[in-house]
Amino acid sequence: MEHSKDAVADRLTAEVVAKVAHAPSPRVRETLQALVRHLHAFVRDVQPTESEWAAAIDFLTRTGQICTDRRQEFILLSDTLGVSMLVDQINHGRGGATTETTVLGPFYVASPPDIPAGGDIAKGLPGEALFVEGVVSSEGGAPLADAVVDVWQSDDQGRYDLQFDDPSVFFLRGRLRTDDKGRFSFWSIMPQSYPIPTDGPVGALLASAGRHAYRPAHVHFRIAAPGHHDLVTHVFVRGDKYLDSDVVFGVKESLIADFERRDRTVPLAGAPIDRPHRYLRYDFAVARAAGDALAAG
Numbered sequence: 001m002e003h004s005k006d007a008v009a010d011r012l013t014a015e016v017v018a019k020v021a022h023a024p025s026p027r028v029r030e031t032l033q034a035l036v037r038h039l040h041a042f043v044r045d046v047q048p049t050e051s052e053w054a055a056a057i058d059f060l061t062r063t064g065q066i067c068t069d070r071r072q073e074f075i076l077l078s079d080t081l082g083v084s085m086l087v088d089q090i091n092h093g094r095g096g097a098t099t100e101t102t103v104l105g106p107f108y109v110a111s112p113p114d115i116p117a118g119g120d121i122a123k124g125l126p127g128e129a130l131f132v133e134g135v136v137s138s139e140g141g142a143p144l145a146d147a148v149v150d151v152w153q154s155d156d157q158g159r160y161d162l163q164f165d166d167p168s169v170f171f172l173r174g175r176l177r178t179d180d181k182g183r184f185s186f187w188s189i190m191p192q193s194y195p196i197p198t199d200g201p202v203g204a205l206l207a208s209a210g211r212h213a214y215r216p217a218h219v220h221f222r223i224a225a226p227g228h229h230d231l232v233t234h235v236f237v238r239g240d241k242y243l244d245s246d247v248v249f250g251v252k253e254s255l256i257a258d259f260e261r262r263d264r265t266v267p268l269a270g271a272p273i274d275r276p277h278r279y280l281r282y283d284f285a286v287a288r289a290a291g292d293a294l295a296a297g
């Protein structure tokens with residue numbers, strides 16, 4: 001009889017897979033079976049010592065313990081291991097005429113302050129003035145009125161408000177709505193490239209892999225329109241030195257845009273701008289939700 005260590009381990013894996021084979025939900029069943037198979041394969045591959053496995057559990061414990069309302073270390077872990085972009089690719093990688101997507105990241109706030117058309121999300125913060133405008137359309141071309149456009153970004157030092165421990169610190173984010181021609185516009189300052197937070201377990205993991213922690217400068221967008229799928233993406237600043245090595249693998253070529261230096265802009269709506277500023281025009285196309293053709297009738 002074969003009683004090698006491998007045979008015993010294989011029987012263990014099969015036994016655990018069988019244990020979850022009767023989960024009432026087929027989706028739960030296939031997910032748990034895949035989890036067991038892949039996790040066991042990982043452990044077989046790595047052959048950890050017991051102290052190494054204890055260190056792994058300690059790492060995950062600390063990753064959870066550092067999370068608060070303003071800090072999400074598990075999203076960072078998912079992002080820096082490329083899992084967030086893998087999930088993005090699986091769910092949105094079908095191509096077509098819609099704007100490409102990228103990670104949500106750990107700094108989204110669900111109900112940012114309302115900003116009027118042409119309003120300023122920088123509210124006096126230092127930095128190079130930036131005017132952003134664009135049009136939100138349905139795939140195929142029709143502009144979408146009253147779409148919700150949430151924007152958020154880093155300050156001129158590459159920091160987000162949520163990285164300040166003081167909960168009253170709140171800046172560089174807002175919620176706009178498109179007008180009857182699908183247009184939106186706002187003032188801000190130039191975002192800067194930034195390191196993701198490195199003072200927790202994920203920072204230590206990056207350091208142990210010899211990786212830098214930087215993201216290229218970008219403005220985040222989350223767009224919601226009735227009858228359409230929510231769009232989560234960023235627009236990256238062309239020329240940024242980290243475009244080719246984003247720590248979260250989030251850059252797609254179609255999301256890199258010129259933030260032009262200008263002295264004068266005639267916006268899509270409103271009065272001409274006659275002072276030095278950076279200018280970003282970026283139009284978004286969002287995907288119709290399945291069944292909308294019927295529902296909209």
Ligand SMILES: [Fe+2]
Pocket residue numbers: 105107153154215218220
């Ligand atoms: Fe960001």
